[in-house]
Amino acid sequence: MRFGVLTGGGDCPGLNAVIRAVVRNAIDGHGDHVIGFRDGWRGVLEDLADELTMESTRGILPRGGTILGSSRTNVYKREDGVQRVRETFARHRLDGLIAIGGEDTLGAAHRLHQDGLNVIGVPKTIDNDLGATDVTFGFDTALQVATEAIDRLHTTAESHNRILVVEVMGRHAGWIALHSGLAGGADVILIPELPFDIEEVCRLIDHRHARGRYFSIVVVAEGAAPKEGTMTVAAGQLDEFGHPRLGGIGHQLEREIEQRTGFETRATVLGHVQRGGSPTAYDRVLATRLGLAAVESAHQHAWGMMTALRGTQIELVPLGDAVTRLRTVPVDEYRRYGVLFG
Numbered sequence: 001m002r003f004g005v006l007t008g009g010g011d012c013p014g015l016n017a018v019i020r021a022v023v024r025n026a027i028d029g030h031g032d033h034v035i036g037f038r039d040g041w042r043g044v045l046e047d048l049a050d051e052l053t054m055e056s057t058r059g060i061l062p063r064g065g066t067i068l069g070s071s072r073t074n075v076y077k078r079e080d081g082v083q084r085v086r087e088t089f090a091r092h093r094l095d096g097l098i099a100i101g102g103e104d105t106l107g108a109a110h111r112l113h114q115d116g117l118n119v120i121g122v123p124k125t126i127d128n129d130l131g132a133t134d135v136t137f138g139f140d141t142a143l144q145v146a147t148e149a150i151d152r153l154h155t156t157a158e159s160h161n162r163i164l165v166v167e168v169m170g171r172h173a174g175w176i177a178l179h180s181g182l183a184g185g186a187d188v189i190l191i192p193e194l195p196f197d198i199e200e201v202c203r204l205i206d207h208r209h210a211r212g213r214y215f216s217i218v219v220v221a222e223g224a225a226p227k228e229g230t231m232t233v234a235a236g237q238l239d240e241f242g243h244p245r246l247g248g249i250g251h252q253l254e255r256e257i258e259q260r261t262g263f264e265t266r267a268t269v270l271g272h273v274q275r276g277g278s279p280t281a282y283d284r285v286l287a288t289r290l291g292l293a294a295v296e297s298a299h300q301h302a303w304g305m306m307t308a309l310r311g312t313q314i315e316l317v318p319l320g321d322a323v324t325r326l327r328t329v330p331v332d333e334y335r336r337y338g339v340l341f342g
């Protein structure tokens, strides 16, 4: 068989592990040819391609980022987008394409499959918010980075009796904020799924002070927002998929908390440090399993499907199930942790 592979959207640790597993299984396992497209869907639209070999993918397992590059290019924002994808398929005589991505990249993959192209998806995102899979690789690495940062901020917060606000990634889902906050013993955790009440945040901090704890850690997901009318929040620019560029809630909280409580407050925005660097062992293994399964799925002609972790098994699920429903933090589950706050 001949198939293409691309990585799209925000990069994440483990992408290279998928590419390596795809190449090994395809070439050594099946005698296939694998064409790597550069920079996500842009590489398919503009035919930026190189054949991947065992040699060109050697040593990439522990490397962060993606050797193929990534972009947030949207095929459906180009008038002739689908036609161009068809032409690239024909030029390389592709039997199909493996798209490794999150909601946007796989959303395009789903639509291309509906438009008659042979595509299989592999889920990735540090946000862990794709539907139809229990976990996405990249999340575990991001969680380790965020937890280590919280541990470090804890000691300096305590030394200086400060409130430290830590802004972590998470556009629609608060998994990184919730899990790193729980792992790091945060006093307040704010997630996009539940608009927060700034008065309640300050009440929790005051409550700690009243009990003789003069420092606090507030973990906030970048997509968290205040209840309407309680705080003004600046809007960001939009990308090709219409998502605003986030980042900023941490500093807004810093000002607001300091003004309202009178306690010295500082914000740290972890940003892209959460997406960079070497994947954890868990992410390497998950990424490898998903990559191996994607090649098997291509040989079964399971087009329009996505490899997914369900329980402990890798299974195939329709791409449509992954992109039509995001996996967000259940508000009930979040509320159960309330006793740990403040």
Ligand code: F6P
Pocket (backbone or CB within 6 Å): 009, 010, 102, 125, 126, 127, 169, 170, 171, 222, 245, 246, 275
């Ligand atoms: O989708 C993953 C993610 O890391 C989000 O958490 C974040 O909002 C976004 O990507 C940032 O994207 P960019 O690197 O394009 O600014």
